[in-house]
Amino acid sequence: xxxxxxxxxxxxxxxxxxxxxxxxxxxxxxxxxxxxxxxxxxxxxxxxxxxxxxxxxxxxxxxxxxxxxxxxxxxxxxxxxxxxxxxxxxxxxxxxxxxxxxxxxxxxxxxxxxxxxxxxxxxxxxxxxxxxxxxxxxxxxxxxxxxxxxxxxxxxxxxxxxxxxxxxxxxxxxxxxxxxxxxxxxxxxxxxxxxxxxxxxxxxxxxxxxxxxxxxxxx
Amino acid sequence: xxxxxxxxxxxxxxxxxxxxxxxxxxxxxxxxxxxxxxxxxxxxxxxxxxxxxxxxxxxxxxxxxxxxxxxxxxxxxxxxxxxxxxxxxxxxxxxxxxxxxxxxxxxxxxxxxxxxxxxxxxxxxxxxxxxxxxxxxxxxxxxxxxxxxxxxxxxxxxxxxxxxxxxxxxxxxxxxxxxxxxxxxxxxxxxxxxxxxxxxxxxxxxxxxxxxxxxxxxx
DNA sequence: GCGGAATGTTATCGTCGCTTACATAAAATC
DNA sequence: GATTTTATGTAAGCGACGATAACATTCCGC
Numbered sequence: 347x348x349x350x351x352x353x354x355x356x357x358x359x360x361x362x363x364x365x366x367x368x369x370x371x372x373x374x375x376x377x378x379x380x381x382x383x384x385x386x387x388x389x390x391x392x393x394x395x396x397x398x399x400x401x402x403x404x405x406x407x408x409x410x411x412x413x414x415x416x417x418x419x420x421x422x423x424x425x426x427x428x429x430x431x432x433x434x435x436x437x438x439x440x441x442x443x444x445x446x447x448x449x450x451x452x453x454x455x456x457x458x459x460x461x462x463x464x465x466x467x468x469x470x471x472x473x474x475x476x477x478x479x480x481x482x483x484x485x486x487x488x489x490x491x492x493x494x495x496x497x498x499x500x501x502x503x504x505x506x507x508x509x510x511x512x513x514x515x516x517x518x519x520x521x522x523x524x525x526x527x528x529x530x531x532x533x534x535x536x537x538x539x540x541x542x543x544x545x546x547x548x549x550x551x552x553x554x555x556x557x558x559x560x561x562x563x564x565x
Numbered sequence: 566x567x568x569x570x571x572x573x574x575x576x577x578x579x580x581x582x583x584x585x586x587x588x589x590x591x592x593x594x595x596x597x598x599x600x601x602x603x604x605x606x607x608x609x610x611x612x613x614x615x616x617x618x619x620x621x622x623x624x625x626x627x628x629x630x631x632x633x634x635x636x637x638x639x640x641x642x643x644x645x646x647x648x649x650x651x652x653x654x655x656x657x658x659x660x661x662x663x664x665x666x667x668x669x670x671x672x673x674x675x676x677x678x679x680x681x682x683x684x685x686x687x688x689x690x691x692x693x694x695x696x697x698x699x700x701x702x703x704x705x706x707x708x709x710x711x712x713x714x715x716x717x718x719x720x721x722x723x724x725x726x727x728x729x730x731x732x733x734x735x736x737x738x739x740x741x742x743x744x745x746x747x748x749x750x751x752x753x754x755x756x757x758x759x760x761x762x763x764x765x766x767x768x769x770x771x772x773x774x775x776x777x778x779x780x781x782x783x784x
Numbered sequence: 785g786c787g788g789a790a791t792g793t794t795a796t797c798g799t800c801g802c803t804t805a806c807a808t809a810a811a812a813t814c
Numbered sequence: 815g816a817t818t819t820t821a822t823g824t825a826a827g828c829g830a831c832g833a834t835a836a837c838a839t840t841c842c843g844c
Contacts (some may be wrong), residue, residue, distance in 0.1 A: 367792050367840065389693055392831065403793050405833085410791090414832060473753045474608050492758070510775060514759055519742065519772040521758070526745020527737075534692045539711070539740070540733055553738040556729060560779020587823075611800065622824050624802080629822090633801060 372410040372420075374400045379421040383465045388475060393417060418469070419476040423484045425466040429459050430487040437494055445501035446508075450558045452495050453524045454551055460528035461547040468532045471525075495520060509563050516561065523557050591629040591639075593619045598640040602684045607694060612636060637688070638695040642703045644685040648678050649706040656713055664720035665727075665777060671714050672743045672773045679747035680766040687751045690744075714739060728782050735780065742776050 368374065378399040382391055393414050394404045411417040436455035441447045460467040469475055478485070499516045502508050510516055527550040530536055536546045587593065597618040601610055612633050613623045630636040655674035660666045679686040688694055697704065718735045721727050729735055746769040749755055755765045 367790095371791080387693065393833090394831065404831090405794080405835095406792060408833065412833095471748075471752055471754075474606065478753075488757075509779065515768065515771055515775060518746070518758060518760065518768055519775050522745040522749060522769070522772055523738065523742045523776075524745070525749055525754075526741040526743070529690075529748045530741060530744055533690055534697075535690075535744075538707075539737060541737065549734065549737055550741070552734055553741055556734060556738050557742075557776065557779065560728065560776065564783045590822080612802085613800065623800090624804095624825080625823060627802065631802095 368400075368402060368406075371400065371402060371406065375407055375410065375417065376420050376424050379417060380424060380466070383421065383469060384463075387465055388469050388472070391418070391421075415477055416480075419481050419484075422469050422476040423481050425463075425470055426481075426484040426487050429463070429466070429470065430491065432459055433491055433494075445498055445505055446558060446562060449495070449498040449502060449520065450554060452498055453520060453554045453558075456491075456524050457528060457547065457550050457554065461531055461550070464532045467528060471529065471532070492517075492521075507563055508561050510561070519561070520557070524554060527553060587619075587621060587625075590619065590621060590625065594626055594629060594636065595639050595643050598636060599643060599685070602640065602688060603682075606684055607688050607691070610637070610640075634694075634696055635699075638700050638703075641688050641695040642700050644682070644689055645700075645703040645706050648682070648685070648689065649710065651678055652710055652713075664717050664724055665781060668714070668717040668721060668739065669773060669777045671717055672739060672777075673770055675710075675743050676747060676766065676769050676773065680750055680769070683751045686747060690748065690751070711736075711740075726782055727780050729780070738780070739776065743773060746772060 375396055379391060379396045382396060382399060393407050396417065397404050397407050400406075407417060411420065433455055436451065436458075440451035440455075496513065496517055499508075499513055499520070503511050503513065503516075508516060530539075531546055531550070537543070541549050594615055598610060598615045601615060601618060612626050615636065616623050616626050619625075626636060630639065652674055655670065655677075659670035659674075715732065715736055718727075718732055718739070722730050722732065722735075727735060749758075750765055750769070756762070760768050
């Protein structure tokens, strides 16, 4: 009945193979969601708004995700994929001979990503926003990041460089500080601490340096 | 017309003065909201659910709060009031002679409250959940807590006990760690770090001890 | 090409935050 | 102490949300 409403029927599809009606709606929704979160914050994300931005009806996303939380999980996985990529790159550049310097470099990489992608970091940190248990790939990458830090700690202990030999405690302390600094920034607590926007990241890195120096063996 | 439906007309008011129709609906809503958050988490709070629990219609809360965020702000202020009370008590018991021990005691008090009131801590940390600027009393109490920590740092510097003399940096480092540990717990990250529920608080306190020891002057 | 599976739309449901119109109880005024 | 005024409640309804069902279209295997 529709009298050839669009003459796109024979159009050659653009490089990302356009599949069915939309193309790759699933990926488009994830991308639109990430952009939305980046622009408006995680709490601004609604399934309908994402659908709007992808140019489809409000029910369309439910063909690809059973629930809002499932969509958020896919978005979180994409965010983690990006974080993981950057993190691994930083790891490769990090010193391997000096374990304490490596420990510090890992923390810096973590901080840097969080400060540059605050809303994405926010999503990844907040487990009420997505289904952590159901995000297999995300969990694996998260663990990989954790192991990198743990190994740096172990190496430092092996070289007898630290004032404690409790891997778990050292690990928790390092992560606690870095996580806290990133969270303070994301949660908007920095200004109240007399730390201006432009210097927040530098200050956070100095705080990490201070911890690293403090963890080093005194004698 | 109502034939003395209640014989309360001349009753001496109970300590929390029962006012109009409901009594003190405003306070009842705040209390119900706090209980709801404690039981179901901050994201479970809706104006309608709070109204339901207070036994009033879904529009009633809007007589006392112009918006959901205003209700959340009042709830946050009550949470902060409780936190502040406990914190001040701890401050009074904290050592005054040894600034580093005082610094540590302050951190422990902060951690302790966060671990025992995770959902309330969550609300206070997340500025998207309430109107921080509009919460005057909360802001004052928050600043008071911050000043207590800052003064401990200054005292420690004055006694030449720390490896840095940058108040702002030391302050940020201490708060960053404590905030991060509390946040990790609240955000549910502890288990993945091999830290079981029952030992999380003790571990967090040990991490704080480790930082305090590390900040102390080596020589 | 044809039939089913995959993927889209429209319409609808119940809940949410919030507003409006109305009702009633308490306080203020005389 | 009756009346007016103000404070506080309810009922009904709006638009947006997450989610589902019924229907339409497109793709893909045969």
